[in-house]
Amino acid sequence: MTESDSHPGPSGHAACHPFETDLDRNPANHVALTPASLLARAAAAAGARIAVIEGDRHITYAQLYARCRRLASGLAALGIGRLDTVAILSPNVPEMVEAHFAVPMLGAVLNPLNTRLDPATIAFSLAHGRARVLIVEAECASLATRALAAFDRPILVVAIGETGIVDALPYEALIDAGDPDYAWVGPADEWQSLCLLYTSGTTGDPKGAVYSHRGAYLQALGNAVTFGLTDESVYLWTLPMFHCSGWSYPWACVAACATQICLRKVDPAAIFRLIAEHGVTHLCGAPIVLSMIAHAPVADRVAIPQRVRCAVGGAAPSSTIIRTMEELGFQVLHLYGATESYGPATVCLPQPDWADLSADDRYARMARQGVPLATLEGVAVIDPTTDRPVPRDGAVVGEIALRGNTVMKGYLGNPGATAQALAGGWYRTGDLGVWHPDGSVEIKDRAKDIIISGGENISSLEVEEVLMRHPAVMLAAVVARPDPTWGESPCAFLEVKPGAEPPSDQEVIAFCRERMARFKVPKTVVFGALPKTSTGKIQKFVLRDRARGL
Template sequence: MPETCPPSLRPRVAGRHPFETGLDRTPANYVPLTPVSLLARAAAASGAKIAVIDGSRRLTYADLYTRSRRLASGLARLGIGRLDTVAILAPNVPEMIEAHFAVPMLGAVLNPLNTRLDPATIAFSLSHGGARVVIVEAEYGALAARALADRAEPILVVTIGETGIAGAIPYEALLASGNADYAWTGPEDEWQSLCLLYTSGTTGDPKGAVYSHRGAYLQALGNAVTFGLTTESVYLWTLPMFHCSGWSYPWASVAACATQVCLRKVEPAAIFRLIAEHGVTHLCGAPIVLSMIAHAPENDRLAFPQRVRCAVGGAAPSSTIIRTMEELGFQVTHLYGATESYGPATVCLAQPDWTALTDADRYARMARQGVPLATLEGVSVIDVATGRPVSQDGTTVGEICLRGNTVMKGYLGNPDATGRALAGGWYRTGDLAVWHPDGSVEIKDRAKDIIISGGENISSLEVEEVLMRHPSVMLAAVVARPDPTWGESPCAFLEVKPGGDAPSDQEVIAFCRERMARFKVPKTVVFGVLPKTSTGKIQKFVLREQARAL
């Protein structure tokens, strides 16, 4: 090196770099991330503020923190500790929120159970997850009793209300036995497991996605930022908390010191009443929830002065639903994610130039699944065959892949499924999409739902969007039906609006012919109530079986 080189650029003596010397992690500058700290902070900063509303019940943040610490302490006295599984079978009640903080305080793993599943599947989840305790709310006492009937391993049962389960410990008695000043310490490693969420698989046993303290903390902040939660926000629980831990909103709402309003059952009249009564500003749900709100009878609707932000996940709601929701006072935001991504992973961000678009063009933009949340490292759309990103041309179809700290650790006890899901350094979602020049992704279909007719690929979502514009149609689902000439042809299953008359098959087909290419038009139309999963998604695997039998 020339002698004229400044001393600062000369080679350093071998050894640790100055930035790696004397700059170590200490308790002063490094604390493993955990969502439990969000509640401790909220109680300290806003202790007197109402944190939870459940009918006539009111819990302040000080109450919520104290009850969570008592629950954690009570469970510890029962012998529950690090990485023990605590299951809970309950609707959207305050105790479910408490469990999302109390169980992680112990370093234990919370397993929210889907209340709409059958006893055999509940029993499988309890066994596979190794639950040592199950907390059961009174409404689901009979379901829990059937699930526990043939269980060989002992399990402690804690009951919220009267369930009739012999030997159960009352929830409030457990809290009374606990210490209000329980000194929780948080995880030694933020990668430690926090939650176990079982997917609602359509075939075989469900898979248990495992969340970490780090992922839950970051997802909470990502949700709060994305959805605009503040201390003035009032969040209504129209989404079941057992689903992806309520998309991580028990933690996100607390991160913002917002108020959570509990709702046991999704009913339009109750939704409108609570929005008007409590000044609700935010809610989340599957497209079916928006459909129920949009098609609510006039007698169930109440006016409210505030604009309610409504986040919808899954397939994009139809333009008809979006228009109606906007007219009713809701601002729709489209999210996309999965159990494996702690709920929302991407968001469709409204752009300033959208105000100049026609309603049709604006709704088309809103139908895109969007760009990554701030706390997700990245999203890509890859060619399934080559593994390379597809062109961002808005037409080339590939598979959506996600990467970041808010992707699950893996599936409990299922290394093969984990390896397939996280292959190549990405979470492979199985959703097919195009990638637009602005960086947003737009789902075209699930890989298994694409219809191939005469060599042409048909997006079932595209056909469903057109069908949902029909004035008599409330819900539409399109699947492939075997066709002797074309291999497959679109088969439409339609659920008509309440009190409405079903149009004829030919009327529906003619409606579609005016709005799409002929080869995409359904050749078969079936009317009836559509089968749905516990989270409101239409069960297309059931419809495919029905279509094959037609």
Template sequence: MLNEATAALSLATGANGLVPTSANYVPLNPVSLLEHAVRCYPDKIAVVHQGLRYTYREFYQRCCALGRALHARGIGRGDTVAILAPNTPAMLEAHFGVLMAGAVLNAINTRLDASAVAYCLQHGKARLLLADTEFAALVRDVVALTGAAIPVVDICDQPDFGRAGEEEYEALLRSADAAVAMEAPASDWDSVSLLYTSGTTGNPKGVVYHARGAYLNALSNALCSGLGRRSVYLWTLPMFHCNGWTYPWAVTAVGGTHVCLRKIDPAEIFRLIAEEGVTHMHGAPVVLSMLIHAPAEQKRHSSVPVQVGVGGAAPPSSVIAQMEAMGFQVTHLYGTTETYGPSTICAWQDPWAELPLEARARLMARQGVPMLAQGALMVADPHSMEPVPMDGKSMGEVMLRGHSVMKGYLDNPEATAAALSGGYYHTGDLAVWHADGYIEVRDRSKDIIISGGENISSLEVEEALYRHPAVMEAAVIAVPDEKWGEVPCAFVTLKEGVAPLSEAALIAYCRDSLAHFKCPRYVIFGGLAKTATGKVQKYLLRQQAAAHLSQRRAA
């Protein structure tokens, strides 16, 4: 027995001479996914954008040109290259070309103001900014704030916008020297991406991704979403958001076709679905809502069902049902910037097909089980780290572990240690764990409403509001109350053309399906403040509610 144990230890540790070499170990890197695609499908269409169509050979050549041009300018391993652009070919190319130079890609949220963009560039120590000229005015303001310390390359995707930089993107590609050698990754722990959270207080945190996580999460997404070489992926999800959930690499890995989209326009989305044969797309619930409520004359359908992955807040069951009625198959995904986007998936179970639509939609709105690359998930007490019972009732914090967890926050060891304490990434989301292993997020820890000692899930109240036929969007927050401590306050956007709906009528409607203490005490009608990725900004709603209720009391 001792000899067997010693032999096993020897094999495990490499003590017998079995060690990694260049023949049996290559660092994982998403660039290799493009190299695979161009070997297999050089003449297949890789990228569609307006009148442009690039084959995988052309796409690969353009990415190589970007990498060589950056390397020739002294940009290499560990340097940061930022990009400010919509979902265009240049944004796709940056996801490979910047990494080919050994550099780190910093895709910046296009909705940020000049001071926030300047902070990201300076904190991330960007060596170069690639910027679509749609944002030329913003970039000029950023340059003024940073003292022109960061060179700007203009991406002239649209000819009508002004210029902000001294060099143009296509000229940068043409300047590439094929003889310039690019830097191969030394380790799959090398950093490949820097993304800034949409922090609601103070400065945002810089989330750093490693090559291993990007590679494995891309393959995980490809498998879990059913991508293949015949897949046509429509870019309704911003690529600046978690690197497009790693789908720039995932779609490329299988030799699929990327269909670019500068902005969310339901008419254009329906046109591309019909004319390009779109099979997959992703986005926040607001994108689904826009498609549902688009004019009938805009709605065009594909000959094949479109697979739609939706993240952010759980899609209400009514949204899932309406999307299915239009020929879309919705899958709910859940994750954070710190987990490369989706980390769980509400994996479809065949018996669900036999259920009534409402019951099926409720199951599909859960956050589900871990994605393949995520590995481990638990819902647990954040202090004791003890998992909660799988009873669908006991609430705990969602915690994740696996290949697809960030390296940490840039230059912020305290926040990194807190987020990764106990060997898990702490999401801050509160959920229950069902007997079938599926989790269901009930709220952010900071969004739970505690009224008279009772916990109220804002998501549960929102679900009730969405069931009203006149409601298009809803969000619920806590507001102070002298008697109960906190009570729910609802923000509601009504559908166009519906009859007026009073606050009292909507509260009465909620009482038909919710305990009275869970029903909104107040309803504020109007639009909802959102981030660029479609997430409702509840901190802004809290400010609006405070002002609204103050005026209401004064009256």
């Protein structure tokens, strides 16, 4: 019962309560939240500050705002408006940042496309998302050309640089024709759709997660607070902006008036060079990115005088990677989330008692998924059969679930998948984990990655964590292999460090036996490069197929 219910107004209705009478919304006290307003504020507050850098290009916040207004104006002149889809196929360049603000200014929907996908999947995304415009950067021209050849309806192509695509409109011509004072209006409602992000599923067609203006605005603030972004921060793009809209960091950096450094591809030598050249303070990436940095050749490394905060997400980082990154001068922060949650949803916050832990125990704590960002309503570990929270004992396993304003609206044109993902008022992540007494959650495995051997459940993550401690191992992935006796047994796929001599199978098995229960020890060991998704995640479905054929 609310206070207004228990103390009704003269007519007996809550609506007549003094706090609800003559206190209405109007333009002075209520404006729809949109990340586009963050750029307007940054241009007014810090117009001369450098917003984006790529090579010799330095764009101030005033210039960025003017370019975004010009782009929005140019697109509007072409007939693009509310809820029209504008797709973009590009590496991390300033134009990607511009698209994340110009398209929302129109009330249109931005669709960043994964540059590492095949032409057929790109064509599917364009068709399913009903794209009216495709912005293509020159580096992606070949992929775009092949995708467009499979596309069965007209679409306007805007070219960044020389793409060779026939009848493409030059991006800079669109900017030049646009109005720098374009009076953008933003969304009619903050629940209006803002962004369309396709997930890279392992089977079937990709699903298109839809973001709202409200969710993106709040996620930007949550990211900025969680990662400690300020107007003195310099953020290096080691994460692709097409992935979860760069975990929403194009908006977060602007919210903080920080400087963004564009990097087209992950190159450890370039990362170290840019950190030194620009005084980089923040970067994000999947564990594979951290692994590349940690194992960079000595000749590519430079001393890092400033503190560089490094957020890792996408999979649980191994304690070995965390240790190595700290030794190189990085401060690692573990984030957890999904495309469906605008990127980061939880953060592993350091706790006071960590100071009393051994190094190994502290690194293990740092690998937990943690507690909700300030802008997420809640996280829980629930029993999949009853939907009730499991005990906070760090032992009982359930499914990690999220809820709040920074959870997607749903999957475009797929009500069945939406209902399943958001069942019971929670976003079901599909990750199995435990809930600790301090409120932090910890993934034990993906539901499909649990190995059941002789009736015992084996967490592939637990086995991988041990394997990654081996001095020769750079990456490890463990999957189930059919076993005539036990039903399933662990099969380990290992990628060794550059220049390291692969250990023998028996050496690896002996290493594991010293550190875990015998039934968890891999019975099969395979060496070689691990297959990865476009965002650096190891493709376990590929490895499961390989294991079945061994």
